[in-house]
Amino acid sequence: MKKLLLGSLIGAFVLTGCSRNAITGRNQLNIVSESQLQEMAVTQYRQFLAENNVVTANSSMSKEYAMVQRVGKRIANAITQYYTQQGLGKELQGYKWEFNLVQGKDVNAFCMPGGKVVIYTGLLPVAQNEAGVAVVMGHEIAHAILQHGSERMSRAVAAQYGGQIAGAVIGSQNQALGNIFGAVYAPVATTTMILPNSRAQESEADRYGLRFAALAGYNPQEAIPFWTRMAQAGGSSNVPTILRSHPTNEQRIRDLQKIVPEAMKYYRPMSN
Numbered sequence: 001m002k003k004l005l006l007g008s009l010i011g012a013f014v015l016t017g018c019s020r021n022a023i024t025g026r027n028q029l030n031i032v033s034e035s036q037l038q039e040m041a042v043t044q045y046r047q048f049l050a051e052n053n054v055v056t057a058n059s060s061m062s063k064e065y066a067m068v069q070r071v072g073k074r075i076a077n078a079i080t081q082y083y084t085q086q087g088l089g090k091e092l093q094g095y096k097w098e099f100n101l102v103q104g105k106d107v108n109a110f111c112m113p114g115g116k117v118v119i120y121t122g123l124l125p126v127a128q129n130e131a132g133v134a135v136v137m138g139h140e141i142a143h144a145i146l147q148h149g150s151e152r153m154s155r156a157v158a159a160q161y162g163g164q165i166a167g168a169v170i171g172s173q174n175q176a177l178g179n180i181f182g183a184v185y186a187p188v189a190t191t192t193m194i195l196p197n198s199r200a201q202e203s204e205a206d207r208y209g210l211r212f213a214a215l216a217g218y219n220p221q222e223a224i225p226f227w228t229r230m231a232q233a234g235g236s237s238n239v240p241t242i243l244r245s246h247p248t249n250e251q252r253i254r255d256l257q258k259i260v261p262e263a264m265k266y267y268r269p270m271s272n
């Protein structure tokens with residue numbers, strides 16, 4: 001059975017294993033390639049949008065729609081500028097940014113590889129304002145561009161299939177890989193399994209996400225009140241979905257107290 005699965009899982013063989021992240025310098029497992037993930041993300045994102053109620057410019061939430069577009073575009077521009085200045089523009093290859101506000105009570109947001117962002121309307125009361133949305137969007141986008149998705153999926157693939165497939169490139173149309181993708185991106189989960197981010201990934205997403213939000217003109221000091229509100233929401237009976245993949249605790253808040261002053265150096269307040 002396992003052999004059969006393995007046989008269908010492996011499409012072609014190319015030797016890859018670990019690679020050093022261009023921005024963080026950290027070595028990451030990457031059995032599943034970024035371009036493959038982007039390809040899967042496009043399909044999954046389209047399907048997700050088709051199955052959900054997407055807020056449009058003409059709806060009763062036109063103000064919120066415009067706000068999400070504005071935050072997204074500002075952050076994406078800040079990231080493009082930041083990467084270009086460091087000579088790392090090619091790291092964003094394949095990025096075709098999209099920002100969608102989706103109707104739903106869930107307190108949740110995500111960014112799939114390739115820049116496919118979703119903010120749930122249920123998150124807006126916790127975010128409270130535009131800077132709050134920028135904090136969470138910066139964080140989600142940082143996970144994507146720091147290739148945390150491919151790292152989490154690679155770990156899951158390695159754990160499931162062992163060393164035999166390390167170095168294999170897996171067919172992106174594969175069902176097993178699709179299920180693992182679902183476990184990484186909870187909203188498209190076909191199972192109840194969720195693969196949470198590691199502490200290292202959370203910390204990186206906080207650090208770079210806030211830096212990008214700051215460069216986009218949003219005050220990084222909003223981060224601590226935002227995540228505190230989120231943690232408080234986590235204490236209620238209706239635990240925000242986002243906390244299942246982004247564990248938040250007191251240690252995280254203490255870490256943010258170090259990250260916020262660092263991000264303040266990048267803060268360029270909006271002139272208008």
Ligand SMILES: [Zn+2]
Binds near residue numbers: 202
């Ligand atoms: Zn996170």
